Amino acid sequence: MGLLSPTMQDLLLEAAWQTLLMVGASAAIAVVLGLPLALLLLLTMPGGLAANALVHRPLGLVVNAVRSTPFIILMVAIVPFTRMVAGTSIGTNAAIVPLALAATAFIVRLFENALREVDRGVIEAARAMGATRLQIVTKVLVPEAMPGLVAAVTVTLVSLVGYSAMAGAIGGGGLGDLGIRFGYQRFMPEVMAIVVAILILFVQGLQSLGDRLVRRLSRR
Template sequence: MSSAMLELILEATLDTLYMVAVSGVIAAALGVPLGVLLYVTRPGQILAQPLSNRILGIVTNIGRSIPFIILLVAIIPFTRMLVGSSIGTSAAAVPLTIAAIPFVARLVEGALNEVPPGLVEAAQSMGATPLQIITKVLLPEARGGIITGLTITVVTLISYSAMAGAVGGGGLGDLGIRYGYNRFNPTVMLITVVILVVLVQGFQMLGDYLVRRTDHK
């Protein structure tokens, strides 16, 4: 394999990591608070707002139900307005982020469901405010589940980034299509698949390690 192709593979790998990092960080920053809101605004919870909870739930479910390939095309005008282009890694990060936010929110909500209600009741009996309950009880107790959810999100974003690359987003997906499939070069396609598998395994192992280090249960 030529040095030029090796450089392309390295560049495509870095582009994929860039897309996943940007979308993952923003999705976590927005999705975790959204997941907390979905949980605490339920009927019977510390900030019960049934109507607001229902609206948030509907919006989140709509975001999760749109297939990524359709979302990728549907928000092209928004992507172009935001980053100035609908092609490239920065452009691909926009739909990746939008797809990941509701995904993270539901995973965080699920992690919070595992927190024993007795802990919240104990904190309330000691006069803790809702914010204190969220930051001192709910999030610390659900930390392992939240990290697991974020790990699942990153793994999903890696596969989505390959899909985005196939329609001009750059990265390993773009490399596999342009230099592998279109040029009938199975070696390049195999290399991109192997790199994607390695990335998935690496992030999954990192997530498992962090869960073991932080989950005190």
């Protein structure tokens, strides 16, 4: 940090905060939307507790379509939607919209895989004891899959750090924007190096915290 002017240090701190805001807000939205959607995919799949192809197939297609779209293209493609939701298509608040959409599609499949790993025998035992679908979901599926769900959130958070950096390419703010405007366009390699170092620290911190929570939940 001593290599940078006080003004640049302030910009760096502001950019780091913007990155944390983008990652945190979009991850929260993704978890809130992703878990119900993952449960819906699981329950309506063939052989599921509420098998329904009319729900499962279209939902799966939409999730796969969003997941398969490169993030930088997704950001540009949904600019009208972003402007409608956030009131603008540039800045940190605007970047949260495509970040949340991409993260939701990403985490839905991870959540679904974690839920599928729950022992089928446990579910059948709950059904044999007269548990309702809601009870099976809230008392069996989600608690049993919790380590996998936390691992999925960790992977999503790490991915969002990278996505948030890409958001800077079209004025999304955050460390990516700072690195592009100053580190690349103004030929300030020290800024780029510090931005990369901070992003690596973010990723390492998130991964370590997530792994610790997974180990703790697995022991329980």
